[in-house]
Structure formats: structure tokens, C-alpha cells
Amino acid sequence: MQQGPDYKQLYEQQSLLVEAMQQKLASVTHQVAELQRLVFGSKTEKFIPSVLETSTQLELDMPVEQPAKPAPPKYSRSPTADSSKRQTPTASIRYV
DSSP states (O other), rough: OOOOHHHHHHHHHHHHHHHHHHHHHHHHHHHHHHHHHHHHHHHHGGHHHHHHHHHOOOOOSSSSOOOOOOOOOOOOOOOTTGGGGGGOTTOOOOOO
């Protein structure tokens, strides 16, 4: 007597496959919602990279160059010709 396919085993395989596909669908739906929020969301909802996410960048086998520190600005005050000759406006004051 020839045995047919084991329907219980086929059912279990199919149910596992359906469950995996449902999980994948939920994951992809969540990703699409996040991308829509990043693209079409308000300014406060948009993506701002944090320190942790930028530190995961791959490193190259190259020496790291430190940026040169700029020299502090030099401030100098030179007296102008008019500043030493400042006078109070006596001509505009009238005594009555």
C-alpha cells in the first residue's frame, strides 16, 4: 500500500512559512513607516544623527590627520584722530 503525503508535516511547514512571512511583512511595514516619517514628517521628526551612529563608520587603514588649530585673533586698538579730540557740544547748550 502506497502512503500519501504527510499532511500534518506539510501543514506545520506551511504554518511556519506563513508566520515567518508575517513577521517579515511587519518589519517591512515598520521600515516604510519610518522612511515616510523621515521624508514627509515635520522638521522635528526628521533624522538627526547621534554620536553613537556616527561612531559606527568603518575606518580606513590611513593615518588620521588632526585639524590645525587656528591662531587666536589679535585685537588691537589704535586711537583714531577724532577720538582724542572729543569735546562736549557746548555750542548747543543755551543758558536762559
